Amino acid sequence: MAQDSAEAANQRRTTARRELIETQIHEHAARLFAQRGFAGTSLGDIAESVGITRQALYYYVKSKDEILAKLVADLTSSVVTRTREIRADTTLGHAERLRRIAYLTVMDRARDRTRFQLLDRSASALPPELADAFLEGRRLALAELRGVIEDGITAGEFRPLDARVGALSVLGMCNWVAWWYEPGPDHPAEPIAEQMSDCAVAMLRSEPTGTDPLAALATARASLDQLERQLRIDNRRG
């Protein structure tokens, strides 16, 4: 029993060490690709940057293409899956779903600035199937966020606006973080992610009608008058 436990602990340590080094390899590779371009970076450069031998590097990765494929997959499929899960979580209100997606997007960009900059601006320089995978991942993530906003508009929680432009507004605000955020002990990312996720909700949510029933009534009446006029005009045109 004791020996089994010791073996299991060893196994866990080996796995943890492997994951740590793989993460380092991916981070260093992303930085080098961003600085020198994909073609201008060799596996030897990456090994030297990580501080391991080229032989040791081959134990973890087989090729530059494999590293790049992993960088692309990390930035796309995991985001799509996460956004889909949050969208489907009916225990959350629509505003809360949007808030979580914005919060996690800002935290991702603050953590993986270099990697995001590299892939987002160099998609055209990627090998074709990777570029396709990356762009398809972005398209799916946008479609899911747009769905979250459309759901909220249907439920009356968000204003009736163009949901695609709304999704691109939220993504633009969050993605931009990768270009201006400077990490450091005096610059935690969490307060930025909190403010931006508040802003994402505030920019889309419906006007509160307030506690005054007469105000709510006036809003409803004015909106109905407007709608009636509009529909009459449309009917004449039709």
Added chain:
Amino acid sequence: MAQDSAEAANQRRTTARRELIETQIHEHAARLFAQRGFAGTSLGDIAESVGITRQALYYYVKSKDEILAKLVADLTSSVVTRTREIRADTTLGHAERLRRIAYLTVMDRARDRTRFQLLDRSASALPPELADAFLEGRRLALAELRGVIEDGITAGEFRPLDARVGALSVLGMCNWVAWWYEPGPDHPAEPIAEQMSDCAVAMLRSEPTGTDPLAALATARASLDQLERQLRIDNRRG
């Protein structure tokens, strides 16, 4: 008199033609710089792209550096001046100042997508004094927008948040347009700029108190405005 008028008209036509060709030269140069890099683009490439001879090109511009300097100046000093003027316009409320800045920024990005992409992502590849001018221009424009938000927080029109992060949120949303907007007769930029400038105001403004009849009136009016905008969007799509 008549001859003077004819000469003046001729002069105006010549100036208009010169401005048109200069604009074309700058647009084609920005696209080529973005595609092939600054070093990889010759004045001959630019002339060929515009459809004029290299000799004709020299009549308008002296060097690649001159073109690049113009591209940088257009994107920086004019924006700083404009933002400063809007900030100083005391006939406007704080929300209206923010709305105008966001609207004009989106319209700029939609119009000059290639140019903005080139300079924003290649600042490090510019000749040093141009890179400095570009980064200083961005810094000043950010400081002015931050000032607009700080003024609005002091006046109680905006929520008490981190004004720098607020300014970067608005700029991120607006700047991102350069990477996703596809111009065309079916895709006018104005509705996008309207929605985004609404969102910029909504993400920062203070919560309405609700029991104040004036706040209720403002809410009713905002609902009408929103309905009107939505019907306009529907009409354009229809």
